[in-house]
Amino acid sequence: MKSLDYPVRSRTGRDGGYSLGESSNLPPLQFDDEEAVAIAVSLSTASRQGRGQSVSGGVQVATDSARIKLERMLPTRLRRRYHRLVQSIEAGPDPDPGGEAGLPDTEVLLELSDACADHQALSFIHVKRDGSRTLRRVQPHKLVTMSGYWYLVAFDSDRDDWRSFKVERISSVKHRHERFEPQALDAWSFVTQSFAEARYRFSATVTFEISAQQLRSKHHGTIFGVVTELTHQRCEVRLSADALDLVVEYLCALLSVDADFQIAADREVLNRLEAIRARLGTVG
Structure with a gap:
């Protein structure tokens, strides 16, 4: 571990042993698949939103640089799904850029983005604000990130209308093996207008x-x-x-x-x- 620049401290005696210490340099970090995708998506989203807001040039450059490095290092099995996820995201000027809700379940995001990219119908369980659970059958369109939260914009087949769903309230995602023709819609404007109304x-x-x-x-x-x-x-x-x-x-x-x-x-x-x-x- 020392050869990889990890600071290792040792302590002798009955309660002695080894532990990781602090360092003036950042050592190599190991991420599992979900962590790697979560960080890459967060950097990509921050980069895109930063260009439309008052983010200093140095921070913007550092964000882009970190994103590019991580994208290059993603394993092949993750890279394609990651790029499909990024392409499924619509972002605009954030009304509350300080929002800290964080990234929802990465696998749910990937399932939703795959369906958006493939124009494949979905079903999932959605928890409403009052805590009740409903089965929704939709044609997924885009993912929107705003104020730290993620939303799926989709055409609800049962209600015959467009809806937005908070991704953190979505579970049990299932592909319905049913394709559809994508419709034109500004997903980000749809979400902001839904909030306003x-x-x-x-x-x-x-x-x-x-x-x-x-x-x-x-x-x-x-x-x-x-x-x-x-x-x-x-x-x-x-x-x-x-x-x-x-x-x-x-x-x-x-x-x-x-x-x-x-x-x-x-x-x-x-x-x-x-x-x-x-x-x-x-x-x-």
Whole structure:
């Protein structure tokens, strides 16, 4: 182990023995198949999302370099499935890049990505938010990663409509040996729109005295909410999330637009905005 630059410490006596110590150099690391794929996928996802966000050049270069090195070292039996997984992922500007939910079960991800690549129908058990379990039969389309979570976007055969499923709630994946023609869909936009239209714990509605088109042109980045045109010079944006901080973050980004507005929101949201206004009043 010393020849591989692993720091080995020895201790004599009755309770003596050998143990790994710290080192100024990073020794070679050994990963099993699941660990290797998990790290490679995480690096690939971080690399793709970093290009669309304010990630420093040094961090971006280091991420890309580590990803390329690991991809080259993947065994042949893993490399093809890994590349199919990466090709099945759609990523965009993350509304909460600090999310730390982590990677779901690697084998489940690989099964889903194989089906996406092969346009093969699936069935699986899905656990809903209330804890109930349902059997779903779907035509898988893409995997989306957002805020540390992974989602499968698929056409639900039983409900005859598109759905998104949190991957960590999926188990017992089975291929149905049934092929389908893929349909065109922006999976990442579908997931963000689904979030925006859903009712979560905290909500806010902002009415702007400009058109929806003017709002989109004045706002830099993605609007994480449902934009509704009210008149040719008036529009409304509805925001909703389980995390109070996330709703406030969305609002602050929206309110940076140079336009008159009115806000209707939950009391907790308004209190947080008032606290921010008070802090800004001390500036200067």
